[in-house]
Each structure stands twice: as structure tokens, then as C-alpha cells.
Amino acid sequence: MKQKFPIIVNILVTLTIILLLVFTIFNSFPLDSYVPVHKKWFMYGKVMPPEDYNENIVRDLDIDLIAPKENAKDGDFYWLQTSGDLITLTNRNFRDVKGTLSFLLDVDPCGTERVIYVGTQDGSMEVQTLKSKQAIVEIEFQLSSNSTEFLSIIGSPAKPCKINEDINRSFLAKVTEMKVLNLKIND
């Protein structure tokens, strides 16, 4: 083994050098680089769509929460905390869109039933979390080309629910099946 190791290293090193030599021969050694994304605005004076963007194909909206996405066999979920959360809907289509944001709300691990307030641009909606069944939340939205909408989430009572875990979260409610329904171009 002691004798074989240097031989193996030498062979691997030689093969990698051959690889470098071959790709050097085929490289055109251009003097200009690609156009970095952060420079495009200065070059074109406007936000440029991605090069693979096709305006006839509607791209899924990005849904971001402050709470980390967690995985389970039956789908992704989020644990909201009593400090509240922010749902961010990002439309990276370069066309106006409309649709419905839908998700289910469950009680926290302690089983506390609460009123959850979802703040939209048009006001606030209330949803009750119950031990007996999941609450369905559906919010219609319209988003302009390449824009974002924020939805705040808070809950009452703010009574903390803690379980034995390293990150010491104070649970508010569980969000599952977060998705956008009926997403359409809204020109």
C-alpha cells in the first residue's frame, strides 16, 4: 500500500494534467468575460430578463417565508412563530399576473387554538386554527411585471408554545400545502 499510493497519485496527477492540456488547446482564450448580472442594469439602463426567459410561458411565482422550509413525506411545511412571519410573493415574469395563494393552517405542537391575521394590501383577514381540522386560507392577488407582494402574518393569543428543541422556537401555527392556484397572465 505504501508503495502503491505514490503511484496512484502520480497517475491521477498525470491524467489531470492531460485534461488541462487538452482543454487548453480547445479554449479560445477570449479577452472579454461574460456580462455579470450585477452590471446589466448599468449597461442597458433597465432590468433585463434572464436570457432563457420566454414571455409566453408563465413562470411559477417564488414564495418565501422567514420561517425555514421543512420537509416531510407528505410535503413541505413551515412552523410560524409567535413573533410573526412575512410571506413574500415574487413575480419574476416580465408580465402582469394574477392568481390565488392557498395554504393550510394547523395548530401549534401544544394544540393552542389561535386567531391568525394575514395582512394583505387590501386589509387583514382572520383565520381560526382549530385542533379538530385544518384551516384553509385562500388569497387572491394581482402582481405587476417583475414585482413583489408581501403578506404579514401574526397571531393571537401570543402565548408561547415551546417544545424541547435546540433552536428554542415559540410556535404559532403550522403552514402546509403552500401553493399558487390559477396563475394567469393579467395583461
Next chain:
Amino acid sequence: MTKIYVRTFLIAIYLLFALVRLLSTYKSDIGFDFADSPSYFNPTWNNPIRMPFITYTYTFLANYSAIVLFQTILSLLSWIVLSFAVFSIIHNPIIKFISIFLILSLGITPPIVGFDSIILSESLTFSIFNYVIAMMVIYYKKKSSFQLLVLLFFVLFYAGTKQTSAHISIVLVTLILFFVISEFKNISNIRFQIGLLVISIFISGFFIWLARQNSEISGNVEVTNIIERTFDDFESQKWFLNQGFPGIAYQQYSSKPFQIPIDGTRALPQVKAWEMFEKRSPIEYYALNHPLFLIFGPIVPTAYISTFTDNESALVSLARGYRLDKNYSVTNLRSSNVEPFFLGNLKLPLFLWWSDSKMIQKLSMVIFTSMILLFYAISFVKNLIIDPSSTSLISHFLVVFFAAVWSNWHISVTYELDRYMMPWAIELRIIFIITFVLILDSYFKRKSSHEH
């Protein structure tokens, strides 16, 4: 008598080299990068943004001119020590001097000298790595415990200068350990040497742990690279979005910038939350999940990232190097202006080491890699004998080189790749010189043994 002539000639060359290097730095102003330079004056062992050896050194010197002088002296001595180390393993007197001229000619080129006059970590890392190479050259030949001690001192000093150096140091120590184990019959106090190396692995591990404490720089690099490399490829984007990377980051980064795009992007609460709760080395994880991209991405990036050109290949950065002497955006500390350029008076020759011509850049890479291949081919040629320890030495240099080039390409900001590849562009040239003189030396050894 001949020895006296050789020694006198050697001292004269070194004095001349030192004089030119000192005068070149004296003629240059001091460069200051307002984005990076201030962070080198915040010495701490607690979540350091920059590694402690460099921040403590700069803060101790506390004067820009003193730092530049320190960098210059450390650098010129490193090139002298490196050339002398290679000189010491060559037998033929003419080739000994060829090696000296080649190494010093590289050490006097503007892309290397220019870094001595700017407050950044490059100068110190180039220099310390030169000492590491020099001590490896000597140690692999003689294998004494004292040499190993000095070598490990430089390796660990190197580990404490930069985040990437900390990771490279553990590769270096591990390779030296393998060398010691494979040469156990030729090493007198093997247990002591292995003990030293095992302790060094732990110290290197400590520096890696320290390097990963602060996520300020790694966060900037990770978010930038995720966006820059997947912005125009929705399919690749989905992989990162599924890992929890916030989609709004793409929108913010590409929108009209009211501040530096990465600053605005990382200031988003969604990105902050992702960094706090979900980010787990996403770039490394992506590369490990895409093995072909991991292996071939750095050399043929166009096959994996549609907007990239051949220019984003590590090969081009290695051939071209980073021309600080052509970067006119750095502030001149003496005049406090970006203009006049702080390296305006640095009129040193490039020789053939660095070229503006793409044809010569390509040719140089072909020559460097062909020479290394020839070195390995020599072992199959009858009567052309290269000491096995020299082969191990070159192989270990190359393992470090590949590890550094591949990891730097994957984890460094693409549009600054030339700068991050610069230490390895230098190492490639040093490996080329060592293999070249070893081949010549073995040829002349054969010739003289035939004559006898």
C-alpha cells in the same frame, strides 16, 4: 576556488534582485481598496472576517509604508529562498544558475511585485507559500526533523493568513504525512516527525474552524455565485429555490441598484432568514450533487453555464494571471485619488511569464502543462533518472494546485476569478520551472555518466 566564484556570483545576483525590488516598491505609491483593505486592521480571534495572523501583523505595523516595506522584504526574501532551495537540489552548475534566473525573473514581474504595494492579503500569501514550497523542496531531499519543523512553521503561518489558505494547509500537511510514511526507511526519527505532523493536522483543523466562524465573506460569495451562475438558467435556479434560497434575491440583485447589488440582496429579511436557518454550504452541496459539473465546470464552464464564455475557465485565469498593474480602480493612498494610478511608475519587465496576447497565454499554458507531462514521461526513459523524492515533490505540489484551483473556481466570485487564481497561476509557473530544471539536470547527469 570555483566555489568562491559561484558564491560571489550568487550573492551579486541576489543583491541586484533585492535592490531592484526595493527600488520598484519605493517608486510605487500605496494602493488601498476601500472595499477590502480596512478589514485587515481588525485583529481578533473571535469570528474574524480576516484571518488573525494577517490582521495582527498589519495592526502591529500600524503604518501603510511600514506594511508595504514589510511585504516587500518578506516577498523578495521568499523568492531568494525559493531559488536557493531549487539551486540546492540541482547538480549541474549551469542549470543551477538557469533555475536561479528563471525563478528570480518570475519574482520580479509586475503582477507579483504590484501586490507588495497594496493593503491586501495577496502579497503575504504569495510570500509565505514560496517559503512553504522552498522548505518542501529541501525537506523532501534531506528529510531532517529540523527542516520539517521549519516547513510546518511556514505551513501553519500560511494557514493563519487567509480563509482558503487554512483549507489548503491541511492538504499540505496530509501530503507531507503520506510522504513521511512512504519514506519511513530513510527517516531516522520517524515517530517524532509523524508526531509533529499529527499535531499540525490538528492546528490546521483549528484554523479551518476559525476560517468558517465568520460568514461575512462566504455569504457574499455564496449569494453572488448562486445568482450569477443560475440567473439565466431557470432549471438550475430551481435546485437552489428547492433548497430554500429566496426567489426575491434574484429580483433584488438584478434590479436598479441603489447600493452595491450584493449588499442590497443580503440586506433582504428573506435572505437574512435563509442565511440564518437554511444555508448549509449550498455551492459545495450543489457541486457534490452534480459530479460532472464539479470535475469539468472549472475547465469547461460553457458546458454547464449558458452565459459563461471560455474566459470563465480557470485555464484562462491561470494563463493570464491577475494584472493589478492594469487595474486602474484602486485608490492611490498618497494622493487619495483613484488617479493617478498607484503603480504608474512600476516599469518592470513581464518577460514571457504573463502576456496580454491571448495566443501567448494559450501557448504558455501548453508549454507549462507539456513540461510537467514530460517530467512524468522521463521516468519511462532509460538512463534518464529523476530522484523519486523529486517526483513525489512535484506530485504533491500538483495535488495542492488542483485542490486549490478546483475549490477556488467553485467557491470564488466568478467575475474576480483572475485575482483568486493568482497564487495558483504563480505556483504553476514555479512547478514548470522546477520540472524544467530537473529534466535538464537528469539529461546532463546521464550525459556526464556516459562520458565517465
